Amino acid sequence: MAVERFPVEASHILMFARSIGDPNPIYEDEAQAAETEPGRIIAPPTFAQASAQFDPDYRLRPQIGEPWFGSGKEPTGVTRQSTGGSGGGNGGSLHAEQHFQYHRHISPGDVLTATVVPGETWEKQSKRAGKLIFRETVTEYRDQHGELVITARGVGVQTEKPVEN
Amino acid sequence: MALSAADLSVGDTRSMVLVEDLKRTQLVQYAGASGDYNPLHTDDLYTREVAGYPGVFAHGMLTMGMTGRLLTDWVGDGRLTDYGVRFVNQVWPGDTLTATAEITALREEDGVHLVDLSVVTVNQDDIPVVTGTATARVDA
Numbered sequence: 001m002a003v004e005r006f007p008v009e010a011s012h013i014l015m016f017a018r019s020i021g022d023p024n025p026i027y028e029d030e031a032q033a034a035e036t037e038p039g040r041i042i043a044p045p046t047f048a049q050a051s052a053q054f055d056p057d058y059r060l061r062p063q064i065g066e067p068w069f070g071s072g073k074e075p076t077g078v079t080r081q082s083t084g085g086s087g088g089g090n091g092g093s094l095h096a097e098q099h100f101q102y103h104r105h106i107s108p109g110d111v112l113t114a115t116v117v118p119g120e121t122w123e124k125q126s127k128r129a130g131k132l133i134f135r136e137t138v139t140e141y142r143d144q145h146g147e148l149v150i151t152a153r154g155v156g157v158q159t160e161k162p163v164e165n
Numbered sequence: 166m167a168l169s170a171a172d173l174s175v176g177d178t179r180s181m182v183l184v185e186d187l188k189r190t191q192l193v194q195y196a197g198a199s200g201d202y203n204p205l206h207t208d209d210l211y212t213r214e215v216a217g218y219p220g221v222f223a224h225g226m227l228t229m230g231m232t233g234r235l236l237t238d239w240v241g242d243g244r245l246t247d248y249g250v251r252f253v254n255q256v257w258p259g260d261t262l263t264a265t266a267e268i269t270a271l272r273e274e275d276g277v278h279l280v281d282l283s284v285v286t287v288n289q290d291d292i293p294v295v296t297g298t299a300t301a302r303v304d305a
Binding site for chain 2: 012015016018019020021022024026036037038042044045046049050052053055058060061062069070071075076092094095096097098099100101102105153161162163165
């Protein structure tokens with residue numbers, strides 16, 4: 001995932017904070033945010049992940065005019081082979097780890113870019129999900145001045161079968 | 166209010182109920198806000214019949230986001246320098262999640278006071294769903 005332009009906007013931060021159930025006024029009220037230590041609205045710690053909204057090729061968002069692997073008349077809109085392994089079990093992919101390093105906290109008005117470097121890949125055998133293939137990526141978020149603001153490290157896991165619960 | 170290192174001790178803990186009886190609608194809300202529309206989180210038919218799970222389950226990042234509230238409420242706005250988690254078990258609609266953070270170290274780096282925390286979020290059966298660590302700047 002590479003994002004050329006991720007404009008950080010107040011309404012997006014508001015919606016994101018609501019979705020994670022965080023009522024902290026620093027995420028939604030400019031006047032109250034002005035009284036806090038940062039002195040302005042900032043984004044919640046995991047907000048950078050919402051850069052997916054600005055990735056033109058993000059595979060977990062339906063694209064206009066393209067087949068989508070979620071259900072409609074049928075349980076899936078595409079055949080298994082063409083899902084690109086994005087469907088969870090049976091060789092699908094889940095999120096295993098996520099780390100953020102904050103060089104500074106982002107605010108409305110920031111315009112970020114995100115560049116992704118693949119990291120390590122490793123395998124593990126699991127009783128609950130068969131063979132697991134882990135893939136690491138490192139995403140660097142830079143602001144409109146080219147300054148590094150957030151370094152994110154994500155690990156995805158491809159499972160051989162759905163995770164047993 | 167920012168924390169002062171002088172008022173903190175290794176072993177201090179803080180807990181918070183993050184959500185009671187997690188609703189499917191919140192998964193839809195998170196999908197819309199985050200942009201992660203993976204049907205595993207919103208589309209029960211797909212998730213049961215194609216992916217092979219009993220039903221939709223929460224985005225790991227939703228649990229990480231909810232857990233972050235405990236941290237930022239404790240350490241203060243804009244004070245986190247690091248936050249990382251592993252997703253160790255799935256979170257399902259109906260789950261009640263409680264997060265607990267514990268101070269594991271107080272240290273100084275280049276004159277900056279830092280607090281290291283461990284964090285774990287468990288479900289109603291006390292099964293961990295997210296485990297992780299965080300670091301925050303604190304006052305002297």
